[in-house]
Amino acid sequence: xxxxxxxxxxxxxxxxxxxxxxxxxxxxxxxxxxxxxxxxxxxxxxxxxxxxxxxxxxxxxxxxxxxxxxxxxxxxxxxxxxxxxxxxxxxxxxxxxxxxxxxxxxxxxxxxxxxxxxxxxxxxxxxxxxxxxxxxxxxxxxxxxxxxxxxxxxxxxxxxxxxxxxxxxxxxxxxxxxxxxxxxxxxxxxxxxxxxxxxxxxxxxxxxxxxxxxxxxxxxxxxxxxxxxxxxxxxxxxxxxxxxxxxxxxxxxxxxxxxxxxxxxxxxxxxxxxxxxxxxxxxxxxxxxxxxxxxxxxxxxxxxxxxxxxxxxxxxxx
Amino acid sequence: xxxxxxxxxxxxxxxxxxxxxxxxxxxxxxxxxxxxxxxxxxxxxxxxxxxxxxxxxxxxxxxxxxxxxxxxxxxxxxxxxxxxxxxxxxxxxxxxxxxxxxxxxxxxxxxxxxxxxxxxxxxxxxxxxxxxxxxxxxxxxxxxxxxxxxxxxxxxxxxxxxxxxxxxxxxxxxxxxxxxxxxxxxxxxxxxxxxxxxxxxxxxxxxxxxxxxxxxxxxxxxxxxxxxxxxxxxxxxxxxxxxxxxxxxxxxxxxxxxxxxxxxxxxxxxxxxxxxxxxxxxxxxxxxxxxxxxxxxxxxxxxxxxxxxxxxxxxxxx
Numbered sequence: 001x002x003x004x005x006x007x008x009x010x011x012x013x014x015x016x017x018x019x020x021x022x023x024x025x026x027x028x029x030x031x032x033x034x035x036x037x038x039x040x041x042x043x044x045x046x047x048x049x050x051x052x053x054x055x056x057x058x059x060x061x062x063x064x065x066x067x068x069x070x071x072x073x074x075x076x077x078x079x080x081x082x083x084x085x086x087x088x089x090x091x092x093x094x095x096x097x098x099x100x101x102x103x104x105x106x107x108x109x110x111x112x113x114x115x116x117x118x119x120x121x122x123x124x125x126x127x128x129x130x131x132x133x134x135x136x137x138x139x140x141x142x143x144x145x146x147x148x149x150x151x152x153x154x155x156x157x158x159x160x161x162x163x164x165x166x167x168x169x170x171x172x173x174x175x176x177x178x179x180x181x182x183x184x185x186x187x188x189x190x191x192x193x194x195x196x197x198x199x200x201x202x203x204x205x206x207x208x209x210x211x212x213x214x215x216x217x218x219x220x221x222x223x224x225x226x227x228x229x230x231x232x233x234x235x236x237x238x239x240x241x242x243x244x245x246x247x248x249x250x251x252x253x254x255x256x257x258x259x260x261x262x263x264x265x266x267x268x269x270x271x272x273x274x275x276x277x278x279x280x281x282x283x284x285x286x287x288x289x290x291x292x293x294x295x296x297x298x299x300x301x302x303x304x305x306x307x308x309x310x311x312x313x314x315x316x317x318x
Numbered sequence: 319x320x321x322x323x324x325x326x327x328x329x330x331x332x333x334x335x336x337x338x339x340x341x342x343x344x345x346x347x348x349x350x351x352x353x354x355x356x357x358x359x360x361x362x363x364x365x366x367x368x369x370x371x372x373x374x375x376x377x378x379x380x381x382x383x384x385x386x387x388x389x390x391x392x393x394x395x396x397x398x399x400x401x402x403x404x405x406x407x408x409x410x411x412x413x414x415x416x417x418x419x420x421x422x423x424x425x426x427x428x429x430x431x432x433x434x435x436x437x438x439x440x441x442x443x444x445x446x447x448x449x450x451x452x453x454x455x456x457x458x459x460x461x462x463x464x465x466x467x468x469x470x471x472x473x474x475x476x477x478x479x480x481x482x483x484x485x486x487x488x489x490x491x492x493x494x495x496x497x498x499x500x501x502x503x504x505x506x507x508x509x510x511x512x513x514x515x516x517x518x519x520x521x522x523x524x525x526x527x528x529x530x531x532x533x534x535x536x537x538x539x540x541x542x543x544x545x546x547x548x549x550x551x552x553x554x555x556x557x558x559x560x561x562x563x564x565x566x567x568x569x570x571x572x573x574x575x576x577x578x579x580x581x582x583x584x585x586x587x588x589x590x591x592x593x594x595x596x597x598x599x600x601x602x603x604x605x606x607x608x609x610x611x612x613x614x615x616x617x618x619x620x621x622x623x624x625x626x627x628x629x630x631x632x633x634x635x636x
Binding site: 024025028029030031032033034035036038041042043044045046047048049050051052053054075076078079081087088089091119120121122124125126127129131133136138140143145146147207208209224 | 342343346347348349350351352353354356359360361362363364365366367368369370371372393394396397399405406407409437438439440442443444445447449451454456458461463464465525526527542
């Protein structure tokens with residue numbers, strides 16, 4: 001097979017996998033065509049991952065495929081959107097069939113797990129990088145914005161925080177311990193909280209996914225909503241594995257490190273009262289929105305917030 | 319200003335420029351939100367441009383901004399879609415304010431000219447590259463596919479062919495002649511045929527934009543439609559400038575070189591008869607679709623077609 005046929009061979013199955021039926025025309029034409037159901041809004045986001053910046057050199061291609069789609073889909077979760085389809089712009093230094101096969105395998109597993117179908121793409125020669133655009137749907141005007149947080153709203157996070165950040169220390173460990181393996185899995189295979197986000201879209205007033213660290217990402221909500229917040233350090237949800245691995249530093253990982261792709265939401269108390277208990281099991285109240293601007297930790301101002309906010313697009317993993 | 323503020327400063331005006339009102343939420347949230355008008359389909363395409371592959375090293379950033387959006391928007395023209403909005407994934411080796419300002423200027427001029435509003439984006443650190451996804455709209459089920467060409471349909475192209483390909487020879491010329499300047503302008507500032515494509519969406523049976531060369535791109539239509547075509551070399555529309563610059567080779571540029579971003583369409587004779595004369599002035603009939611598969615030039619089979627088809631995604635300019 002030539003390069004073009006190889007690419008088609010490995011990616012076309014992703015266009016026919018599980019997912020939305022809203023895609024009328026998939027890969028292979030000048031454009032894809034999606035029919036948006038009446039009464040729905042289209043929700044979309046584009047994300048780029050560059051080798052050596054967002055993932056390590058020689059990163060396993062199947063992990064990369066999963067992780068790239070998970071990172072992109074996490075933005076849909078943060079809007080409360082139901083997943084529909086995605087496009088892939090893949091830049092490769094060379095066409096290596098094994099790499100392509102493994103990458104498509106990981107990407108395909110993620111696409112199936114998240115309910116996203118490949119709608120189109122572009123493959124070019126150059127330094128290894130990927131841009132993915134994900135498309136989701138929400139009932140009209142129900143997408144969760146960053147700007148809706150109000151004083152008194154509870155600040156809530158899903159899952160546990162800090163695991164993926166701690167995993168960066170162990171990427172090259174040959175025989176990881178059980179705890180190291182746990183946090184490594186959190187780094188390699190993040191699970192976007194799509195169902196949780198969609199279930200909360202009429203209950204949460206604001207949401208963001210934790211990609212750059214809780215303080216930085218919550219800071220975006222506070223800025224967009226023109227409010228402040230107080231977070232209680234003792235309430236931060238931390239995994240037993242992270243506690244054992246990092247001891248007293250676990251809280252710092254939970255506050256500062258990214259890549260967990262959990263959700264941070266603000267929910268009025270009245271709405272929190274009617275959140276189903278099955279969802280509450282995945283959520284932890286960590287603080288409250290206040291009218292006074294700025295981010296506080298146990299009542300003390302967090303000074304580095306604005307720096308953290310400004311740095312997100314240019315952080316490096318190595 | 320910090321890097322983040324610089325990026326926001328130069329790109330946010332593009333989110334408020336002329337364009338579609340279908341974008342309800344623009345840059346600055348986890349996702350953008352677009353409301354698709356009832357009765358319309360969403361048409362979208364993603365394209366990547368890599369420095370040294372799709373544009374020269376140290377290419378003028380204002381030219382790059384225009385060219386990147388033109389290349390992407392040309393796919394909308396080929397579907398007959400009305401332009402709506404776009405996302406930009408920009409990877410930069412460093413944040414250079416002059417580069418950013420000039421790039422945003424060129425991109426903004428193109429966005430205004432084409433009627434596309436910036437809906438979202440992602441800026442990352444890495445080797446210079448851009449991925450743009452463009453969104454357009456068509457009345458439901460009217461998007462022009464590649465697969466609709468039928469025997470007897472006229473093969474029609476817009477404008478003139480080969481100019482941008484010839485310009486590659488003159489990219490470094492310090493004082494270009496008038497003819498060189500003409501073809502260079504065609505390379506640097508391609509104009510996607512958005513209005514023409516939209517006007518023909520109920521008349522053309524298939525369309526593609528000429529990005530990789532007429533033979534290669536027409537080959538995609540023939541393959542998708544399971545038909546063949548005969549093209550008459552003497553009918554190829556060639557500019558006087560290209561004729562003077564390349565002499566007897568002008569026809570080869572028109573057949574093989576890309577980057578013109580003209581449209582190649584197939585139109586049944588009955589429909590051609592009712593194409594308004596104002597549109598016909600922009601169009602040239604160059605051949606006819608035949609039931610016998612394969613591409614013929616003045617009746618002789620074109621042998622290199624399949625190679626050309628397979629090579630498009632990995633061609634280099636240098």
